[in-house]
Amino acid sequence: MSVARSALRPLIARADPRSGLARTIVSLPRQAAAVPIVASRAAISPLAPTAGVRWKSEAVPKRNAWAKEPIVLYEELKPITQQPSDNILLVDVREPDEVALGSIPSSVCLPLSQLRDALDSNYNAGEFQKNFAFPKPLPSQNIIFFGCSGKRSATACEWAGEKGYPNVRNYVGSWLDWTKREKVNESEDD
16 A cells, blocks of 8 residues: 555654654554654754655665675775775775875775765765865765774765665774784785
8 A cells, every 4th residue: 555755644753863863653544554664863953854764665775795794804805995996985984194104005085974974865975075075976986994993994884774775894903913914914925
């Protein structure tokens, strides 16, 4: 049975203060059933009670086979950095002052402090390009996040997933593991 969006009336909205997500229970006309819908903070605003609601009919990208394993190890990442492609985006979530001290080859910088807003569907792609010097990733794009030790990159994966980016993975060793392994490889080459 199809119900028009305008026919859905929010009854209860409880927001999680950390993630900003809310579970909204809505009633369907002439039915006793309630349907949970994931919504943003805007959805619980008294001025716009249905803003930001993700309706079940909207297409949300599915996690692909590449992203089934959420962890990336050095051995998998190294060849990706040697032959970069448009298929996989390597994103450094450290702040620019940290990135200035060094970064993994072929990576781009999107600081964690700006990531949640930048990956929002309402963030203009032109503004994204202007602010971060690379094109805004598509929701279906394969993305590997890394930070200094892996904690910020894990948060980046979580936030990107919340923003509709299912194909994300975390290089858990991050910058510290990369520099350690690269120094070992350099000394073996000597």
